[in-house]
Structures are given as C-alpha cells and as structure tokens.
Amino acid sequence: MKVSVCRKAHFNAAHRLYNPKWSFEKNQDVFGKCNNPSYHGHNYNLEVWVKGEIDKETGYVIDIKILKDLIKSEVEDRFDHKNLNEDTIEFKNLIPTAENMVVVIWNLIKNKLPKHLDLKVVLYETERNVVEFDGK
Amino acid sequence: MKVSVCRKAHFNAAHRLYNPKWSFEKNQDVFGKCNNPSYHGHNYNLEVWVKGEIDKETGYVIDIKILKDLIKSEVEDRFDHKNLNEDTIEFKNLIPTAENMVVVIWNLIKNKLPKHLDLKVVLYETERNVVEFDGK
Amino acid sequence: MKVSVCRKAHFNAAHRLYNPKWSFEKNQDVFGKCNNPSYHGHNYNLEVWVKGEIDKETGYVIDIKILKDLIKSEVEDRFDHKNLNEDTIEFKNLIPTAENMVVVIWNLIKNKLPKHLDLKVVLYETERNVVEFDGK
Amino acid sequence: MKVSVCRKAHFNAAHRLYNPKWSFEKNQDVFGKCNNPSYHGHNYNLEVWVKGEIDKETGYVIDIKILKDLIKSEVEDRFDHKNLNEDTIEFKNLIPTAENMVVVIWNLIKNKLPKHLDLKVVLYETERNVVEFDGK
Amino acid sequence: MKVSVCRKAHFNAAHRLYNPKWSFEKNQDVFGKCNNPSYHGHNYNLEVWVKGEIDKETGYVIDIKILKDLIKSEVEDRFDHKNLNEDTIEFKNLIPTAENMVVVIWNLIKNKLPKHLDLKVVLYETERNVVEFDGK
Amino acid sequence: MKVSVCRKAHFNAAHRLYNPKWSFEKNQDVFGKCNNPSYHGHNYNLEVWVKGEIDKETGYVIDIKILKDLIKSEVEDRFDHKNLNEDTIEFKNLIPTAENMVVVIWNLIKNKLPKHLDLKVVLYETERNVVEFDGK
Numbered sequence: 001m002k003v004s005v006c007r008k009a010h011f012n013a014a015h016r017l018y019n020p021k022w023s024f025e026k027n028q029d030v031f032g033k034c035n036n037p038s039y040h041g042h043n044y045n046l047e048v049w050v051k052g053e054i055d056k057e058t059g060y061v062i063d064i065k066i067l068k069d070l071i072k073s074e075v076e077d078r079f080d081h082k083n084l085n086e087d088t089i090e091f092k093n094l095i096p097t098a099e100n101m102v103v104v105i106w107n108l109i110k111n112k113l114p115k116h117l118d119l120k121v122v123l124y125e126t127e128r129n130v131v132e133f134d135g136k
Numbered sequence: 137m138k139v140s141v142c143r144k145a146h147f148n149a150a151h152r153l154y155n156p157k158w159s160f161e162k163n164q165d166v167f168g169k170c171n172n173p174s175y176h177g178h179n180y181n182l183e184v185w186v187k188g189e190i191d192k193e194t195g196y197v198i199d200i201k202i203l204k205d206l207i208k209s210e211v212e213d214r215f216d217h218k219n220l221n222e223d224t225i226e227f228k229n230l231i232p233t234a235e236n237m238v239v240v241i242w243n244l245i246k247n248k249l250p251k252h253l254d255l256k257v258v259l260y261e262t263e264r265n266v267v268e269f270d271g272k
Numbered sequence: 273m274k275v276s277v278c279r280k281a282h283f284n285a286a287h288r289l290y291n292p293k294w295s296f297e298k299n300q301d302v303f304g305k306c307n308n309p310s311y312h313g314h315n316y317n318l319e320v321w322v323k324g325e326i327d328k329e330t331g332y333v334i335d336i337k338i339l340k341d342l343i344k345s346e347v348e349d350r351f352d353h354k355n356l357n358e359d360t361i362e363f364k365n366l367i368p369t370a371e372n373m374v375v376v377i378w379n380l381i382k383n384k385l386p387k388h389l390d391l392k393v394v395l396y397e398t399e400r401n402v403v404e405f406d407g408k
Numbered sequence: 409m410k411v412s413v414c415r416k417a418h419f420n421a422a423h424r425l426y427n428p429k430w431s432f433e434k435n436q437d438v439f440g441k442c443n444n445p446s447y448h449g450h451n452y453n454l455e456v457w458v459k460g461e462i463d464k465e466t467g468y469v470i471d472i473k474i475l476k477d478l479i480k481s482e483v484e485d486r487f488d489h490k491n492l493n494e495d496t497i498e499f500k501n502l503i504p505t506a507e508n509m510v511v512v513i514w515n516l517i518k519n520k521l522p523k524h525l526d527l528k529v530v531l532y533e534t535e536r537n538v539v540e541f542d543g544k
Numbered sequence: 545m546k547v548s549v550c551r552k553a554h555f556n557a558a559h560r561l562y563n564p565k566w567s568f569e570k571n572q573d574v575f576g577k578c579n580n581p582s583y584h585g586h587n588y589n590l591e592v593w594v595k596g597e598i599d600k601e602t603g604y605v606i607d608i609k610i611l612k613d614l615i616k617s618e619v620e621d622r623f624d625h626k627n628l629n630e631d632t633i634e635f636k637n638l639i640p641t642a643e644n645m646v647v648v649i650w651n652l653i654k655n656k657l658p659k660h661l662d663l664k665v666v667l668y669e670t671e672r673n674v675v676e677f678d679g680k
Numbered sequence: 681m682k683v684s685v686c687r688k689a690h691f692n693a694a695h696r697l698y699n700p701k702w703s704f705e706k707n708q709d710v711f712g713k714c715n716n717p718s719y720h721g722h723n724y725n726l727e728v729w730v731k732g733e734i735d736k737e738t739g740y741v742i743d744i745k746i747l748k749d750l751i752k753s754e755v756e757d758r759f760d761h762k763n764l765n766e767d768t769i770e771f772k773n774l775i776p777t778a779e780n781m782v783v784v785i786w787n788l789i790k791n792k793l794p795k796h797l798d799l800k801v802v803l804y805e806t807e808r809n810v811v812e813f814d815g816k
Contacts, residue, residue, distance in 0.1 A: 003507045006538040012806065014694035014721040020194060032201070038763035041694040041721005042235035043806050049540075058426060058438060059505035064537055065440070082717035083694075097195035099139045107784075126203055126692065126723050129200055132185075148398065150286035150313040150355075155465060166466055170471070174355035177286040177313005179398050219286075219310035233467035237412045262315050264285065265472055266414040268457075275559075275643045278674040292735060302738055304745070329563060330574055331641035336673055337576070356736045369739035401744055402686040404729075420670065422558035422627075445647035449558040449585005451670050490569040491558075491582035534556065534587050547779045550810040593812075602710055603777035608809055609712070680748060 001084045001116075004051040007059075011080035014041040015096040039083060044101075045124035046075065048109060052117045062117065074108040098125040102133040110135065138254075140187040141193040141196075147216035148252040150177040150234040153166045175219060180237075181260035182211060184245060188253045198253065234261040244272065274390075277332075278325040278347060279339045283352035286367040287314040288360035301339040314397050318347060320381060336390065346380040369385075374405040382407065410526075412459040413468075415475045419488035422449040423504040447491060451507075454483065456517060459526035463471050470525065482516040506533040510541040518543065548595040548603075548663075551611045555624035558575065558585040561638040581590045581628060588645075591670035591678040592653060606661065618652040642669040654679065682798075684731040685740075687747045691760035694721040695776040711767045719763060724781075725804035726755065732797045742797065745814060754788040778805040790815065 017034040018027040027035045034040070048071055052061045082088060085094040090104050103125040110119050120134040153164040155169040163171045170176070185206055187198045218224055220232040226240050238259040246255050256270040276338040289306040299307045306312070306353045320343055354360060356368040362376050374395040382391050392406040425442040426435040442448070456479055460469045470533050472477040480511045490496060492504040510531040518527050561578040571579045578584070583603040592615055595606045626632060628640040634648050646667040654663050664678040697714040698707040707715045714720070728751055732741045762768060764776040766778050770784050782803040798813040 001511075004153060004511060004540040006540070008538075010806070012720050012722055015718040017195070028198075033761035035445065036761050036763065036767070038762065038766040039694040039719055039721070040692050040761040041690055041719065041723075043721075043723045047538075053153075054505075054507045059503035059508045061507050061539075063438075081713035081716055081720040083716065083720065086718040088714070094491070095195035099141065099190045099197050100195045101538065103137075105192070112164075121418070126690070130143040130144075131197075132140040132142070135505040136138065146398070148314055150311040153467070169353035170358070172353055172355065173442035174358040175286040175311055175313065176284050176353040176355065177311065177315075178284055179313075179315045189472075210355050217305035217308055217312040219308065219312065222310040223308070233462075235413065235462045235466045235469050238411060239409075239462070262282070264416040266416075266455075267469075268412040268414070272409065273647075274680065275646060277643065278676070280672040289739070293605040295626075302743075315594045326641075326643045327646070331561070331639035333643050333675075335574075367739035368620075369734075371685065371734045371741050372739045374683060375681075375734070400688040402688075402727075403741075404684040404686070408682065418583050420586055422583040441625035444625055444627065444631070446630040447558040447583055447585065448556050448625040448627065449583065449587075450556055451585075451587045489577035489580050489584040491580065491584065494582040495580070528582070534554070546816065547785075548812040550812070552808040552810075577685060598777075598779045598783070602751075603697070603775035603780045604771075607710075618762065619711050 001053065002051050003054055003061050004049050004120075005061070005062060005064065005067070006047050006049045007045045007071060008044060009048070009065055009068075009071045009076060011046070012041065012043050013079050013082050014039040015083050015084040015091070015098060016040070017095055019095060042125050044079075046071070047122040048122040049122070050113065050117050051120070062114075068094070070109060071110055074112060075105055077088070087110050098123055098129060098131040102131045106133045106135060137189065138187050139190055139197050140185050140256075141198060141200065142183050142185045143200055143207060144213070145182045145184070145204075145207045145212060146179060147182070147212050148177065149215050149218050149220050150175040152176070153231055153233060155231060162249055174243070175221070178261050180215075181242040182241070183258040185256040185258070186249065186253050187256070198250075206226050206245060206248055210248060211241055214244070234252070234265060234267040237261075238267045242269045242271060273325065274323050275326055275333050276321050277334060277336065277339070278319050278391075279343060281318045281340075281343045281348060282315060283318070283321070283348050284313065284315050285351050285354050285356050286311040287356040287363070287408045288312070289369060290372065291369055293365060300403075311357070313317055316351075317330040317396035318343070318377070319394040321390070321392040321394070324388055342384055343380060346375055346384060350380070370401060373397075374403045378405045378407060403405055409461065410459050412457050412526075412528075413470060413472065413475070414455050415472055415479060417454045417476075417484060418451060419454070419458070419484050420449065420451050421487050421490050421492050422447040424448070424498070425503055425505060425516055426430045427503060429485050434496040447493070452487075453532035454479070454513070455530035457528040457530070458521065459528070460541055466508055471523075478517060478520055482520060483513055484513045486516075506539040508535060510539045515543045516542060545597065546595050547598055547605050548577060548593050548664075549608065549611070550591050550593045551608055553592070553612075553620060555588045555590070555613045556585065556587050557623050557628050559628040560582040560584070561641060563599060563639060571592055583629070583656060586669050588623075590615070590649070591666040593664040593666070594657065594661050595664070605633050606658075614653060614656055619649055620657060622652070625634070639659050642667055642673060642675040646675045650677045650679060681730055682731050683741050684800075685742060685744065685747070686727050687744055687751060689726045689728070689748075689751045689756060690723060691726070692721065692723050692757050693759050693762050693764050694719040695764040695771070696720070696775060697775055701773060701815070722805050724759075726751070726785070727802035729800040729802070730793065730797050731800070731801065734764045742794075745811050750789060750792055754792060755785055758788070778803055778809060780809040782811045786813045786815060 015029040084091045106121045153167040153238045220227045242257045285375040329354045378393045392405045425439040494498045514529045561575040628635045650665045665674045686705045697711040786801045
C-alpha cells in the first residue's frame with residue numbers, strides 16, 4: 001500500500017534550442033524562435049513525486065524537508081538563474097528541450113533517493129507546456 | 137524509456153444535458169439545471185498528453201507546434217464558440233456530458249496522431265469538475 | 273481607516289453578442305464568433321469587494337456569510353445555468369458583454385448592500401478577459 | 409473503456425504532528441515547527457477521482473452531485489473547521505500527516521462508493537505539498 | 545511617476561474567532577464553526593505591495609530581497625505554524641479575523657519600511673476570502 | 681461611469697541585470713545571481729487594463745481584439761523569445777528590471793491607444809514578483 005508525495009519547486013533559466021550538426025536554416029526550420037542565438041528564457045515549475053510505504057513511526061513516506069533539500073542541491077543550485085547551454089555540463093552536448101530536461105532531472109534526483117522509493121518528475125516549461133517522466 | 141508531453145488549450149461552448157427518450161420531468165430529475173432548454177455554457181480547459189520516445193536529433197517527443205495545430209483543427213475549430221447540441225454532428229445524438237466529450241475529443245485527436253504515440257486527454261468543464269480518458 | 277473584503281463566486285451561462293438594430297453581417301463584423309445565433313457560453317468568475325470600517329465587536333467589515341448569501345440571491349440564482357439573452361430580464365434589451373454584465377451585477381448588489389459600504393465588482397469572462405467596475 | 413471523473417473540494421483544519429511515544433525533543437527534531445503544541449492549520453484542497461464505464465442513458469460515470477454529497481458527508485462535515493487531533497476519532501491515535509490523511513479519506517469514501525468504481529484521492533496540504541493514494 | 549512592486553509570501557496558522565465579552569451561544573451565532581474552541585486553521589497567502597519612484601542606478605523601487613527579508617522577520621517568523629490566539633501578543637486581545645490581521649500586518653511592515661514608500665497589503669484567508677488594506 | 685477591461689498575455693525572454701557603470705563586484709553585490717553574464721530568463725505574464733465609458737452600440741469599452749492585436753504588435757513581437765539586453769533597443773541602455781520593463785511597456789501601448797482611455801499595466805516576472813504602473 002503505497003502513497004505518493006509531491007514537493008513543488010521552481011527555477012529561472014535561459015536556453016537555446018539548436019542541433020550543432022545542422023545548419024542555422026535547418027535549426028530555424030525545426031526550432032523556430034527557440035533557436036534565437038542570444039537565448040530566451042523561462043520560469044520552470046517542477047513537481048517531484050515520490051512513492052512508497054508510510055513509515056508507521058512518523059506517518060511520512062519521506063520527510064518533505066529531505067525532498068526539499070534534495071531538490072535544492074540537485075536542481076535549483078545547478079540550474080537556477082543559469083544559461084542551460086553555457087553554464088551547465090548536463091546540456092553542453094544535449095539540446096535543453098523540456099523532454100531532455102525532465103530526464104536529466106529525474107536521473108539527478110533518482111541517484112540520491114533511497115532505493116525503495118519510486119520517482120516521477122513533472123516539469124512545466126510554461127503554464128501551457130508540460131512534460132512528465134517516471135523512468136519507464 | 138518514454139516521456140509524456142502536454143499541451144493545454146481551451147474553448148468556450150454552450151450545451152444542454154438531456155436524454156430525448158425521457159420526459160422533461162425525468163430529464164429535470166437527472167440533469168437538474170443542466171437541462172435548461174435555452175442552454176447554459178462553459179469555458180472548457182483541455183490538456184492533451186502524448187507519450188513516446190525522445191527523438192535524438194530534435195530532443196522532442198513531438199514538435200509541440202504539431203500538437204498545437206492538431207488541437208486547433210480537431211477541437212478548437214470544431215467546438216469553440218459553438219452550441220454543442222445544435223452546431224456539431226458529434227453531439228447531435230450523444231449527450232454532451234464531460235465524460236462523452238472527453239471520449240469524442242480523444243478519438244478525434246487519436247485518429248490524426250502518429251500510431252506510435254500514446255494519448256491521454258483531460259477536460260475541465262469547470263475548475264472543480266474534471267474528466268480524463270486514455271483509451272483503455 | 274477602511275479595509276476591503278472580497279468574496280469570490282462563479283456561475284455558468286450561455287450568451288450571444290449582437291445588436292438587434294444591425295444586420296447579421298454588421299454583427300458578424302463587430303462580434304465575430306460571439307454572434308453565433310445558437311449561443312456559446314462561459315464559466316464566469318466573480319469577485320465582490322466591499323470596503324468599510326472594521327466593526328470593533330466582531331472584527332468584521334461585513335459578515336462574509338451575508339455577502340455570500342447576497343451574491344447567491346442577486347447573481348447566482350439569477351444567472352447560473354441560464355441563457356443570458358433568453359432567460360433574464362436584465363439582458364433582454366442589453367447586449368451581455370462582460371462590460372454591461374459587470375455594471376448590471378454591481379447595481380444588483382449595491383441595491384441590497386448597507387449604504388455605508390463601498391462596492392467594487394470584478395468579472396472574469398475567461399481566464400484572460402476580465403472587467404472591473406466600482407460605480408465611478 | 410473507462411473514464412475518470414474528478415470533483416474538487418476543500419476544508420480548513422488545525423493539527424499538530426507528534427508521536428506520543430517520543431520525547432518533546434525527539435518530536436521537535438522530527439516534526440520541527442509542525443510539533444507546535446498549540447497547533448497550526450491549513451486550507452486542505454481535495455481531488456476525488458472516480459473511474460468507471462460511462463452509463464449510456466445518462467452519459468455519466470457517476471452523477472457528480474452524488475460524489476459532491478459523498479465528499480460533504482464523509483470529509484467536509486467530519487474535518488472542516490476542526491482540530492484533527494482533538495475533534496476527530498480518526499486521528500486520536502494516528503498522526504495527521506498528509507500521508508495518513510489521504511489514506512483515511514480514501515477509506516471513508518471507498519466504503520460508500522459503488523463497488524464497480526475505482527477511486528483515487530489527491531490531497532493538497534499547501535500549494536506546494538501534495539499526496540496521492542489509489543488503494544494499491 | 546511611481547511604480548508598485550509586489551512580493552508574495554505565505555504562512556500556515558491556527559485560530560479561533562470569538563469575543564470573550566460574549567456568551568458561547570452569541571459567539572456561535574456570530575462566528576459559527578469559526579468559534580470551534582479547539583481551533584481550526586488556514587494557509588494564509590500574502591501580497592505586499594510597495595509603491596515608489598524607480599531608482600535610476602538600480603532600476604529598482606526596492607530591492608525585492610529587502611522586502612522578502614522584511615516579510616520573513618515581521619510576518620512569517622511571527623505567525624507561521626503558530627496558533628494566533630495562543631502564541632502571539634498581537635491577537636491576545638484582538639479577534640484574529642482576516643480584517644484585523646491585515647491591519648496588524650500592514651502596521652508591522654509599515655514600521656520598518658523607508659518612509660517615502662506607500663504600502664498596501666492583501667491577505668488571502670482562503671482562495672475565496674480576501675482582504676486588502678492600504679492605510680487609508 | 682467608467683469600466684476597466686483587462687486582457688492577459690505572456691512572453692518568454694532572457695535578461696541580465698547589471699549597471700555598466702559599476703564593477704562586476706558591485707553588480708554582483710546589488711543584483712546577485714541576476715547578474716549572471718550568460719543570462720537567465722523568465723516567462724513574463726502581462727495584464728493590460730484599459731478604462732473608459734461603455735460604447736452604447738457595442739457594449740464594449742474597447743473591442744478586446746483591438747487590445748489583443750496591440751499587445752501582440754507592441755509587446756509580444758518585440759520581446760517574445762528575445763534576449764532583452766542583446767536583441768532590443770529599449771533595453772540597450774536601460775536595466776531590464778521588472779520596474780523598468782513595466783514603464784516601457786506602458787509607454788509602448790499608451791502611444792497606440794485612443795487618447796480617451798486610461799491605461800494600467802501589470803507585469804509578473806515570476807508568480808511571486810509583480811509590478812504595476814498606471815502612468816501617475
């Protein structure tokens with residue numbers, strides 16, 4: 001009998017979508033205004049869902065403070081107020097689409113999470129564009 | 137390893153809930169004020185979730201513009217600023233409850249979507265009443 | 273020293289925007305798809321703001337229950353699940369634009385409100401279109 | 409072919425997180441300011457999701473009014489404007505964490521729900537802390 | 545030429561509405577379930593609006609970090625995870641209605657704010673009940 | 681008797697806060713991580729409020745489509761998916777703080793708006809940081 005627990009967070013970052021193997025024209029064709037060479041940016045909203053048994057002593061699946069600190073060290077400190085293409089190793093050779101970002105964030109958190117807990121990450125690039133990844 | 141991608145949209149429509157095989161009294165009993173013969177209306181909010189592998193070249197599961205255009209042609213152009221009972225063939229013989237609407241919308245989008253992508257549709261009739269369908 | 277108190281409410285209605293003195297073509301030109309003769313509809317969200325001195329005995333500007341009941345009798349019972357053009361006397365001869373609606377609602381509530389209280393009404397026709405009226 | 413239907417609700421309550429088998433210091437260590445002996449409180453937001461086949465006659469999975477009444481009698485009447493630790497039998501011997509609350513609420517609703525319907529409950533303790541339980 | 549700048553914050557607290565000069569019955573009559581002697585609680589959301597000239601060197605009306613720290617020291621540290629009636633001197637002899645709370649918070653912040661800045665405070669007791677005070 | 685009408689919009693942009701007359705250290709001291717030389721970014725949400733008399737023939741203060749087009753040409757086309765510091769003339773020599781941005785946007789719209797209409801602009805840099813300007 002497992003309960004899911006969610007903590008929300010957010011960070012603000014600049015990025016550019018382009019594939020260095022393609023011409024500027026092909027990038028413009030595929031990525032449109034997201035290919036702006038001087039970058040644009042977003043307020044990213046994040047939901048981190050962790051699923052597991054309730055601990056009988058605490059009534060917690062996970063102490064939300066542990067989850068909050070994990071999100072801070074693995075996601076916010078790494079990406080907040082950064083240029084994803086220029087300032088991070090994760091997106092040096094990976095296009096920072098929302099899809100690639102949600103997989104990167106899932107792996108960063110999964111690596112630090114106790115093994116018995118399931119993980120799902122939801123990332124809002126804008127209020128209207130959302131991605132979700134649960135490792136499957 | 138599959139990622140879900142969501143695009144949100146909305147449309148405004150009028151409708152009436154009633155079963156033509158029943159008396160006005162029975163309709164009133166089952167559907168209450170939703171049975172108003174001169175119609176009432178809603179701002180419908182829509183979430184269209186598409187699930188698939190990330191394309192290595194683009195970093196996309198699906199170009200969100202394709203999804204946006206699909207929602208426009210299949211849903212918004214069909215239902216926005218319409219009377220669902222009077223102006224649409226989909227609800228000529230089908231009661232436009234949120235449940236029936238979400239199945240209709242799922243089928244309309246599924247028919248135009250590449251076969252390898254999974255689809256889930258969430259429809260908000262009001263901020264407090266929501267329905268969801270994933271084809272299963 | 274005056275404090276403002278707000279109560280939120282909502283109602284769902286159908287309407288059509290057209291001026292009966294104009295041709296269908298002119299109405300189409302001015303009101304576009306809002307001129308659909310079979311109507312369309314909205315979830316209207318309402319904020320009713322009342323401003324006055326705090327009563328020393330209760331700590332209230334107005335008992336929020338009084339305000340809630342007033343909104344129910346004057347607005348919700350009158351407009352919820354109605355066709356504004358067909359089912360209401362207020363919009364028999366008045367185009368139910370958000371602007372006209374907010375003035376009508378302001379007057380309906382003002383008439384029943386204790387005289388010493390100021391009133392402001394905010395009406396959301398959609399999440400993106402809002403109107404506001406304070407009687408001045 | 410099943411559709412999910414959601415009804416949202418909310419209630420306001422006071423609570424304190426502590427394990428009576430522990431010292432005050434250990435409780436302080438585990439629960440921090442949530443261990444305040446004079447209590448603190450929350451606006452809880454609730455989503456109740458019910459999944460089943462669409463009834464051909466009504467177009468409903470469940471009459472939303474039945475669901476609304478069920479939420480009122482089982483959740484709102486029991487917990488709204490209450491002190492969870494002091495005023496309820498459910499949390500006399502169970503720590504009112506969001507995790508324990510969502511399981512309690514799931515069971516209360518499940519007991520009254522027609523057997524053929526699946527149930528999922530989502531509980532927002534704050535805008536940023538959410539839990540979810542579907543009985544599995 | 546003045547610009548307004550807003551910072552949002554939130555805190556969670558328990559409270560009870562009652563006038564100690566009245567009988568339990570009269571309190572019940574006026575405050576209803578808010579008179580529960582074991583308390584209930586809320587997630588309070590706060591908007592602090594500060595108005596002034598833009599500083600030419602910084603482009604700021606006020607460094608939002610200063611405002612954030614001020615809200616933390618004057619409001620969050622004082623009221624978050626507290627019982628307003630039991631744990632605070634501000635509401636020892638003042639009924640903690642939203643109206644009284646917004647005036648108290650306005651005064652606490654005003655006292656620490658540079659004199660040339662105007663102040664308005666908005667307090668959400670729930671998503672539907674809001675109060676506002678600007679010192680006039 | 682004047683009614684206010686609001687249209688909401690949004691745009692995504694990158695920016696950096698720094699004063700070119702200062703050292704990097706002083707900029708870091710004043711603007712912190714907002715001084716990142718490779719930029720960061722935001723989803724900006726915009727509310728444009730226009731106030732005037734209701735036109736008797738149309739029931740409109742302003743045709744919302746005119747307002748929508750004005751926001752598109754003056755704000756979205758200019759700033760959406762842009763680097764404010766690099767790609768715009770407005771912020772070549774002006775720090776793109778939210779305060780400076782709201783004044784720039786107010787002037788851009790005011791110049792194109794019919795003279796008899798009052799204008800107020802609200803700009804959300806994040807969900808928690810908001811600025812407002814009405815020209816006074």
